[in-house]
Amino acid sequence: MIINKIWFEGDYIFGMNEEGVILKQPLRWYPRLRKASDDERANYTVSTVGFHWRNIDEDISFESFLYEENQPHLMYVE
Secondary structure (H helix, E strand, O other): OOEEEEEEEOOEEEEEEOOOOEEEEEHHHOHHHHHOOHHHHHOOEEOOOEEEEHHHOEEEEOHHHHOOOOOOOOOOOO
């Protein structure tokens, strides 16, 4: 699966895949991204496996958009 577009609304990051399906993830899984400014969130690169925000050292894989919202996820403590 490939996510072609991402955007942020409230406490979620949304992604649209190549079939036009919209998926979302809670930003609580990504505390650095949750705290980031709009400019920092807009400054990402795309690889074959997902997204990388170099300036805040955060990564999100395409696959993770398929996780159930209540699925356990590695959390960073800051």
